[in-house]
Amino acid sequence: QKEVEQNSGPLSVPEGAIASLNCTYSDRVSQSFFWYRQYSGKSPELIMSIYSNGDKEDGRFTAQLNKASQYVSLLIRDSQPSDSATYLCAVNPWSGNTGKLIFGQGTTLQVKP
Amino acid sequence: GAVVSQHPSWVICKSGTSVKIECRSLDFQATTMFWYRQFPKQSLMLMATSNEGSKATYEQGVEKDKFLINHASLTLSTLTVTSAHPEDSSFYICRARDRFKISGANVLTFGAGSRLTVL
Numbered sequence: 001q002k003e004v005e006q007n008s009g010p011l012s013v014p015e016g017a018i019a020s021l022n023c024t025y026s027d028r029v030s031q032s033f034f035w036y037r038q039y040s041g042k043s044p045e046l047i048m049s050i051y052s053n054g055d056k057e058d059g060r061f062t063a064q065l066n067k068a069s070q071y072v073s074l075l076i077r078d079s080q081p082s083d084s085a086t087y088l089c090a091v092n093p094w095s096g097n098t099g100k101l102i103f104g105q106g107t108t109l110q111v112k113p
Numbered sequence: 114g115a116v117v118s119q120h121p122s123w124v125i126c127k128s129g130t131s132v133k134i135e136c137r138s139l140d141f142q143a144t145t146m147f148w149y150r151q152f153p154k155q156s157l158m159l160m161a162t163s164n165e166g167s168k169a170t171y172e173q174g175v176e177k178d179k180f181l182i183n184h185a186s187l188t189l190s191t192l193t194v195t196s197a198h199p200e201d202s203s204f205y206i207c208r209a210r211d212r213f214k215i216s217g218a219n220v221l222t223f224g225a226g227s228r229l230t231v232l
Binding site: 004008041042043044045088099100101102103104105106 | 119145147149154155156157158159162204206208210221223224225226228
């Protein structure tokens with residue numbers, strides 16, 4: 001069973017703080033990893049993708065991947081109230097490039113002004 | 114950028130009726146369409162994958178006779194929930210793959226989603 005696990009939260013942080021979101025996955029052959037943001041009642045939007053071990057930074061967002069430990073995380077620096085949403089971790093555990101993903105249940109982030 | 118138009122955005126229907134949800138790729142050709150379902154506070158669950166001109170491939174536990182998927186053209190895929198019941202109430206989302214962009218899941222585009230409520 002291919003699984004992606006996230007703490008559902010809510011994770012509450014004050015405005016300006018760093019929010020740290022974590023995700024673990026079960027399938028060791030997974031090669032590509034994604035973080036999506038989903039506002040209530042809306043479809044997910046892609047924030048970050050990461051394929052190699054280490055850190056990848058894009059603006060206020062940093063994705064971290066550790067394949068040996070099978071976890072991927074997302075750091076949001078200088079959190080803003082507009083960052084309040086559910087963050088979905090997604091993994092492609094299949095070989096090839098089908099675009100098929102398994103999603104975690106999401107972590108709800110609340111940024112308080 | 115690539116846009117997928119999904120309609121209706123929300124629909125309320127009586128138990129036993131059928132509901133059709135459409136996803137249209139507006140400025141690209143969608144060779145593959147993924148259909149997801151999301152219950153409140155839960156993850157996106159993949160229901161089926163459809164390729165243009167082929168029969169859809171359904172995930173384990175998804176009834177193909179209840180959730181009819183048609184992908185007859187490169188710009189339109191439909192999901193029909195037949196004989197809908199209250200337990201089918203959910204958020205249905207499509208995700209399209211551009212025919213000419215094959216590298217990575219990040220090039221796929223989500224539709225806006227359809228909220229189905231079955232009374």
